[in-house]
Amino acid sequence: MPSEVDDNDPNEMPNYESRPPAWLPKTHGSADLGYSGFHPPRPGQDEDVMSAASIKNGFLIGDSVPAETFSAQDMIKARITQHGALTELEDLMNEIFSRRADHVPAMPPSTFRMPSRVTLNDSKRQAWFADLANPDVPLHKLGKNVPHGAKGHDLLDLLQSHNVAISRAVWFLRVFGANETAGLRNKPSYNPTQYSVDWANVVTGYLKKQLADIALPSAPRAGLNIKQTFKGVLADADSRARWISRFTYCLRLLRTFYSQGLVDNRTFLTWLVQTMANCNLAQAAFVARLGDEYLDGMLSSRALTKPFADACLGKLVEIRTTAAQEYLPTLEALLKTLLQRVCLALPDALVSIHIWTAHSALLTEILSADIPDPDRPVREGRDYYQQIARDVQQMLLDNFLDVKRRNEAMLFRTLPPRVLASLGSTVMDIQLLNSISSTTDLNTISFFDSLSDDPSLWAEKINTLFTWSIAPLQFGDHRPYAAATLLRLWRNKSGERAMRRDITSPDDFLQDLLFDWLDESELAGEGANLNSVASLFGKLVRDGLFQYAKYVQRLVARGEPGLSYTQEVESRHRKFLRCIPLHHSTSSLVSQRKVTLHGARARETPEDLNEREIRKEIRAILPQLFGGEARTNYLSADAPLDTCPILVSASRFEQVRTFRQWLFPIFRKAIDSQSHSKMDASSLLQTYCLSVELMANTKCYGSILELNLFVLQRTSDSALVTAIIETFHRYVTIWNCMDAAGNITAALHGAHQVARSRGIQSRALLALLVEIDNGRHLDAPSREHVSADIAAFTHALHPESETPDHVPPVLPEILLLADDPNPEAPSILANSLWYKYRTAFDWAWKVWDNTVASLRQVPVMTLDVAGRQACSLCYGRFLFHVDQHLPGGIDDQVLQWFLGTGKNEVSALSADAWDVLTFVLLYLVVHGALTATTILRGLVYPAWRLCASANSEQQGESLTIFLRAANNLCDKLLLREAGGSDGMAPVDLLEVQRICTRRQTVYREPHYSLLVTAIPALVFIEKNEFISQDLQHASASLRTSLCVSSDFRQGAHRNLDAVRHAFEQPLLSETVVDGCHPLVDALRLILSDSPSDITVVGVCGWDNISSLLSPWRLATTAIELQFTLRQIGRMLMQESTSQSASDCLDQLTAKIFHHSMTSEEAYFVAEMARGVDGAVAGKFINNGLQCMSEMLRNTSLQPADLNDCIQQAGQLLRVLAHIAETMREEAALLPQLESTVQDEFIDVLSAKFDAIKSALEADREADIGTEMSHISQSLIFLARLLQFDLGFQGAWTAKTKGASNHLISILFHLALIHGSGKHIDLVAYPLIVDTLYYVLDEIPLDAKSLTFDPFRNYPTLSSSDLPADMPTDYRLQLRSLLSYVPPISTITNLVTAHRDASGRLVLGTSVLNRPWEWIENLGEVPVPDTKHDNDDDGDARVRHPIRNSASLSLDLFNARATGDGIISSTIGDDPRIEANIRSFEDGLSAESVFKRDWRETRIELEDDIVVGGSANRAEEVDGLGGLPSFPRTTDRRSASHSHRPSPASSVRSHKTRSTNPSIAPSSARSSPLQPPPLPRLSHSSSGEPTVIDVDAPSSAAPATTRSTATDAASSTRRTSKRKLSNSDDEVEIIEGPVPAAAAGPSRAGKKPKGKTTAKTRAKKR
Secondary structure, three states, X not given: OEOOOOOOOOOOOOOEOOOOOOOOOEOOOOOOOOEOOEOOOOOOOHHHOOOHHHHHHXXXXXXXXXXOOOOOHHHHHHHHOOOOHHHHHHHHHHHHHHHHHHOOOOOOOOOOOOOEEEOOOHHHHHHHHHHHHOOOOOHHHHOOEXXXXXXXXXXXXXXXXXXXXXXHHHHHHHHHHHHHOHHHOOOOOOOOOHHHHHHHHHHHHHHHHHHHOOOOOOOOOOOOOOOOOOOOOOOOHHHHHHHHHHHHHHHHHHHHHHHHOOOOHHHHHHHHHHHHHHOOHHHHHHHHHHHHHHHHHHOOOHHHHHHHHXXXXXXXHHHHHOXXXXXXXXXXXXXXXXXXXXXXXXXXXXXXXXXXXHHHHHHHHHHOOOOOOOOOOOOOOHHHHHHHHHHHHHHHHHHHHHHHHHHHHHOOOOOOOOOOOHHHHHHHHHHHHHOOOOOOOHHHOOOOOOOOOOHHHHXXXXXXXXXXXXXXXXXXXXXXXXXXXXXXXXXXXXXXXXXXXXXXXXXXXXXXXXXXHHHHOHHHHOHHHHHHHHHHHHHHHHOOOOOHHHHHHHHHHOOOOOOOOOOOOOOHHHHHHHHOOOOOOOHHHHHHHHHHHHOOOOOOOHHHHHHHHHHHHHHHHOOHHHOOOOOOOOOEOOHHHHOOHHHHHOOHHHHHHHHHHHHHHHHHHHHHOOOOOOOOHHHHHHHHHHHHHHHHHOOOHHHHHHHHHHHHHHOOOHHHHHHHHHHHHHOHHHHHHOOOHHHHHHHHHHHHHHHHHOOOOOHHHHHHHHHHHOOOOOOHHHHHHHHHHHHHHHHHHOOOOOOXXXXXXXXXXXXXXXXXXXXXXXXXXXXXXXXXXXXXXXXXXXXXXXXXXXXXXXXXHOOOHHHHHHHHHHHHHHHHHHHHOOOOOOHHHHHHHHHOOHHHHHHOOOHHHHHHHHHHHHHHHHOOOOOHHHHHHHHHHHHHHHHHOOOOHHHHHHOHHHHHHHHHHHHHHHHOOEOOOOOOOOOOHHHHHHHHHHXXXXXXXXXXXXXXXXXXXXXXXXXXXXXXXXXXXXXXXXXXXXXXXXXHHHHHHHOHXXXXXXXXXHHHXXXXXXXXXXXXXXXXXXXXXXXXXXXXXHHHOOOOHHHHOOOOOHHHHHHHHHHHHHHHHHHHHOOOOHHHHHHHHHHHHHHHHOOOOOHHHHHHHHHHHOOOOHHHHHHHHHHHHHHHHHHHHOOOOOHHHHHHHHHHHHHHHHHHHHHHHOOOOOHHHOOEOOHHHHHHHHHHHHHHHHHHHHHHHHOOOOOOOHHHHHHHHHHHHHHHHHHHHHOOEOOOOHHHHHHHHHHHHHHHHHHHHHOXXXXXXXXXXXXXXXXXXXXXXXXXXXXXOOOOOOOOOOOOOOHHHOOOOOOHHHHHHHHOOOXXXXXXXXXXXXXXXXXXXXXXXXXXXXOOOOOOOOOOOOOOOOOOOOHHHHOOOOOHHHOOOOOOOOOOOHHHHOOOOOOOOOOOHHHHOOHHHHHHHHOOOOOOOOOOHHHHHHHHOOOOOOOOOOOOOOHHHHHHHHOOOOOOOOHHHOOOOOHHHHOOOOOOOOOOOOOOOOOOOOOOOXXXXXXXXXXXXXXXXXXXXXXXXXXXXXXXXXHHOOOOOOOOHHHHHHHHOOOOOOOOOOOOOOOOOOEEEOOHHHOOHHHOOOOOOOOOOOOOOOOOO
């Protein structure tokens, strides 16, 4: 290198002095060993010594070692294999690193200085802000000090008015904030984020002020004629532009503030939520955009997301109710999108009772969108995104369904469906059995079809069926026959199935079931039910369902004690063996029975003696049958029984045996020999009636059936046939249950054929035939013949005519009938009238009208009673003959008259006229011309209704005669069991039987509903003060007698719905009388078990709850309880009766709630109480909660106590939940909780939650046992109780509010316990969390609170307090409940740390964000100090100096110097020099492994490069950058064709950014909190980027020649370089175009030199 030039002598050439390059390090830091690889010439060096050898051969230096043959491998290998070699190597390296670390300089102290504030005048301040807005002014020039003055909104307005760039504005505001907080940092209570909260309030206030400019016009007020003008800020173009500019600038600032933590995120998001709730629709469009941008920050916290979702729903509702909806589709769509995002990211925010009750329909519409068909094949392109959309929609729908399920569960709207187990199934079976009537087809009743092969189920079914057939709580003699028929029908089906499938017959199985029932049933063992059991099993034995012989054999085989009467111990089966009748017995069976009961030596048994006495009694009753004369005319059905007590008290076996084996053969013989015997038709009829009555009273209906069928075939007497028809009518339900309808139909059809052959048509016979057949038994031809006979009979009596006869309204001949002494006069008059007017449709109606008018005159014409009865009898016969001339009888015509014009006429009849009319009506009923239902519907029921509604004494007196006559008719038709001595029907046993037949129709539908509907009218008559007391008492007695009759009660149990409907309307319309409505007592009288024990007890009179909830009383109890609760509700609304009603309800609920109920009983009780008034429901709820409080208070955490308490309280909760279920749709209908009850309930719940929490925490590390499982189950129940309680009005008392924070804390800790560790519970955890949501959302707002704080009630724990073993889903769920907002990305996962004494790293607390203290270092770019490198005495440790001048000191990161450095730009531009420098460096941390590999594996360029036509190709291959390009060899191909990457390369080409300095000013430096911008790319003269294939093989490089222009090109123009990434994924070098202005004219044709990385040659050291 040239030496220093002497300035004094310009002509003297300087001496040349050889110096090493500036970048070359010394060989040793202290010893003078020169420079590595640098050997300058020196005086006296060996090369200067002249010798012959040097001259001849040149200067040679001998080898110190035989380098050509020497190898150290053997030495190294031998040393390594020695013991301790690796340890010595390790110690060596450790010593090297230790010495290296000792020579590294210490970290210098921080030199950062905060820009200070200065006070400037207005001009200088404006100039300063103008410089701040000018991007060409670097910030380090402005950063020495900043102006002081404007604050808050004024400062933001100042920045916006100067249009300062956001990055520069943020820098200034950060400096401004740092100076504001400088004086507070040394205080102990200093919070580095407090200024962010203050600044957030400033920014939100600034936004709020701008949003306030967007106002809506107020609605015009009615009645004020004031002209209003409105001008919004957005209406004018100039003001809109200014407002938008200011608002947009503020939003741009806000984005940076939010991302860097300059505004407190929680404060800002809270303001955003509150603003969304309170803004108008015009402001909502802007606020919704803010919500859309910052929703991700809210989604991490339920405290923010839930009120935000609620506010969005409120705005949607407001949009749909405003007239401007058509102008807000974008806002509506955005709000829906926000809700969908909430549902996808944080569905728990929608698990809210308040949101669901108010907006469930809207949420369903938004979140349950239609999902496309998922089975469509997915193809590339558009279908792929459609599939993604479908997946998102499916996820949205799944989340929504989960939200719906959880909300509905907390509201107790979707209660679990009731599974009909034993009780429910039994109740349904009983209702099914009670519904059996005369028209029921037993083949269609599937009583046994749904059963499986489980014997226990069959035993339950048999027990239900047999208990129903014999229980005294049920009514009807048809029950044993129905049970036997149902069982026989099943046996026949099962037998056929067994035969087809070749399996075991069900007979043995059935025999075992029946035997077990006889052996175990308590009801069957009661003595009062013995005859019923005997009747049932007699039918079973007769039908072959129960084998009597096997029954005896089984008892004998098992050694049953007490079967014989000779034994002292009595077996229950002894009575069964004695009483069960044998219809088809053999001598062996009779002998077996006799031996079993009386022993083998018994010659005469007690049955034989009883039978002799029974025969004597029957002979006395039926003397005509045995050739004697009739002694007594029996007037009642009970009279014959009084003369034969032995028959009545005899066993079923004796009764059946007497009738079947003794009486029936005698009767048959009498019928067969009727023409030769002395017994006339009337005697035979009387004998038949008495026989039927005896059999009916002993319930031998099978004998009656056989007798009827036999007599019907043998007799032609019309009176006897009529009696048989009456008997069939009377017991038609029994015949149907016997399954004998087919036999009866055949017999009736045969009798009809016989009568038809004789020219006789019996309307009663045909009517009965059609009724019993019911389209099921007769074949089609026979049914058609019967229909043809009926049609012919009808046509004969009422021929069709185009000109029907006209009947005059007055028929005087009817009135004259009273004075006609001819006994045939009634028949003659009826025949004549029919002959005259038979074609008229209303002739019978007018005949009846004239007859009633005539009957009104009878008391006037005849004064004595006998004469009146004679006239009445005459008119009765006349009407009976008229009835015989009508195809359908006179009954319908009479009913129409009663309901029409006759209504007023009968009410005005006198007492004497009523006696005459009553006589005629009863006569017609007895003879079948009128039905009892017609008289009841036409006379009795209207009379009761009129008297019940009487509202004056005059009206009551006018109706006295009518009411007395109506009661008399009802008594004779429905209650009279004996003939009277007053001459009115019935007068003998035959007429009594006919009356009994007529009344059976009254108790069948549809007539029974009319009867029971009239009962409340009788009740009102009893309490009507305008009715005389004697009639009140008479009506009460009539009602009581009617309601306790077995036929009436049987109809009630068969038609419970009719009973309910009959009493429902009066109870809803009438007022309370004396605090005790008599309708409730009347209803209870109908449905009670023992009507004789019923007294007027009012609504409070209830029996034992256990009996009321039995399956046999449950249906009737439901009706009673429903009407009782309704009446109590009415009483509660009356001030005078409210206290007594409340006491009654307390008594009733105490009986129900303290009764241990099963789940089914609880369900039925709940069904009974559904639909009650709000006051009654509130009483139920309050008393129920109070009862549960008592249960829980007295229950310990022992498993046994917990099980009992949960079971009983759980059933009570089931009852209360069903009661409140109908009120859940409207919150206003929910009852109010009493404050004392609620406070007590909350106290108990809190105490139990505390106890459970303590128990679980104590055993948290223990194994989960049975006790912990019971505790978890009790926790689930308590959580459900709390949910149920909080759903009512008045739940949030002062005490409940005070306990809310404690409840929240307990529930959160319980969720932690059940969401992690060994106590994790997939059922309890979500339930506890939902309960926690419920409490958090429903706590009322504090009226005194002036600020909106969504986190006020949420847990205050830190997210680090969550258990480490908690599942991720649970952790995220619970973290959303904490006061958690995602941290700023700058400090994410950063914590403080230190090393303990052992050197172990100990992690500390999280790093606090200090956004106002961490300011960018804006000092000038430091100039490298190289004086020490060139100084021989310099210290090598300061070769790479470190500057600690940033706001974040390097000490915070425990930074230390490594001794490595980054090559300076002035040196590193030449890749070969850089490679040489790297060879002298350790390279531990200065460059990455990948970068070093890239550098060292490149091929080093040769000095000679061929310059010519392939020069450009050489550039492309070697990547050397631009080379001189000569015009004669220029490659004229386009850049796009010349710059082609390797086919094997994966390098992609990208367009470069513009390198215009005006676009990227040098003064715009990035914040250290943000990632640094990408460096500028290399320039290129080519229009396209140059992509260098770094993986091209060296062999692909063409031959090149040396060019001297390479260094010239490099020194002429330096290209920009891009630093290589540390990633090894791909390496990409991109060169961009060079602007024309950047290159001189002489360089227009040159390419820039690219970055070259050459492989360093190995050199000797």
